[in-house]
Amino acid sequence: MIRQPKGVHLILFLFIFFSTELLSQEISESEDEEPFYKRQIELHHDNDFLLFTDWYYTTGSFINYRILLNELEEERNRKQLTFSISQEYYTPSNITETNVRLFDRPYAGYSAVTSALAFTNENRLLEFTFQMGASGPISGAEGFQSWFHSSNESGNPSWIGQIEDAVHMNLYASYTRDWQLLDDSFGVHMALTPKIALGTKDIYIENQGAFYFGKRKDLRRTMAYHQIGRIQPEFFFVVKCTYRYVLYDALLEGFITGDSSIYVLDPVDHFFTYGVEGFFRKKRMEYKVGYNYASPRVGTTLLHTWITLSIARNF
Numbered sequence: 001m002i003r004q005p006k007g008v009h010l011i012l013f014l015f016i017f018f019s020t021e022l023l024s025q026e027i028s029e030s031e032d033e034e035p036f037y038k039r040q041i042e043l044h045h046d047n048d049f050l051l052f053t054d055w056y057y058t059t060g061s062f063i064n065y066r067i068l069l070n071e072l073e074e075e076r077n078r079k080q081l082t083f084s085i086s087q088e089y090y091t092p093s094n095i096t097e098t099n100v101r102l103f104d105r106p107y108a109g110y111s112a113v114t115s116a117l118a119f120t121n122e123n124r125l126l127e128f129t130f131q132m133g134a135s136g137p138i139s140g141a142e143g144f145q146s147w148f149h150s151s152n153e154s155g156n157p158s159w160i161g162q163i164e165d166a167v168h169m170n171l172y173a174s175y176t177r178d179w180q181l182l183d184d185s186f187g188v189h190m191a192l193t194p195k196i197a198l199g200t201k202d203i204y205i206e207n208q209g210a211f212y213f214g215k216r217k218d219l220r221r222t223m224a225y226h227q228i229g230r231i232q233p234e235f236f237f238v239v240k241c242t243y244r245y246v247l248y249d250a251l252l253e254g255f256i257t258g259d260s261s262i263y264v265l266d267p268v269d270h271f272f273t274y275g276v277e278g279f280f281r282k283k284r285m286e287y288k289v290g291y292n293y294a295s296p297r298v299g300t301t302l303l304h305t306w307i308t309l310s311i312a313r314n315f
């Protein structure tokens with residue numbers, strides 16, 4: 001059986017790197033030096049290839065564009081709009097296998113366009129999201145992943161028996177409450193984020209708990225929640241855990257009203273993800289790197305890890 005690589009060394013490296021940088025860097029608190037930006041573009045990429053695996057949630061690519069809608073009232077109830085395009089790949093653990101009966105999960109590709117509206121004040125963040133996407137061969141995931149594997153001479157995935165073509169629509173709503181536990185040069189914040197999803201792709205209820213350590217701004221101004229406007233430099237990391245109660249997953253079960261896919265599976269009811277991420281914001285630029293760990297999505301799969309990389313520019 002192929003074993004997952006351990007992430008302990010990466011977590012330790014991130015902690016030491018961010019702690020050292022935080023101690024060595026002087027971050028100005030002067031209001032006169034605060035730039036104001038009302039737009040942001042972000043490139044976000046998830047991948048397990050850097051951890052020498054290539055299975056389950058193996059790749060996710062996202063382009064996000066954010067706009068601050070009420071710049072004159074950004075110190076009160078802030079409204080921020082986000083538009084995104086994305087593509088995700090899901091594969092079984094043995095990508096060279098051609099016998100569908102030996103798969104531990106079906107192949108699935110998903111491409112989507114997303115719009116989200118966030119309302120933020122000093123106590124909470126509300127976000128409402130609408131997503132429209134396509135699964136199956138029309139998502140383009142098979143072609144992109146096959147091209148990538150052929151270009152670096154790695155094993156080419158078969159994509160036999162992938163989840164069939166379907167168009168999906170989904171609604172998501174989340175509520176975040178954030179508390180500052182320690183106000184110091186090395187601050188501590190705690191946050192809870194319940195979320196609900198309803199649609200043809202996902203139906204679930206989840207809750208995330210997170211602890212932030214380092215130089216982080218308040219809820220309305222921190223890159224932890226993609227806040228733009230009047231900002232200051234930040235340098236911090238987060239340790240987070242998410243529990244999800246899964247009612248439906250179209251990328252495992254096929255379309256909710258009926259599906260002709262030759263291989264589908266029922267998801268587990270209880271799904272967990274854990275992660276540690278480091279954040280750095282200075283002037284126009286924002287950077288994020290993270291290590292994520294997920295429990296099995298179906299009873300036949302294993303635990304899974306992947307890396308998150310993100311770069312954003314404010315303007």
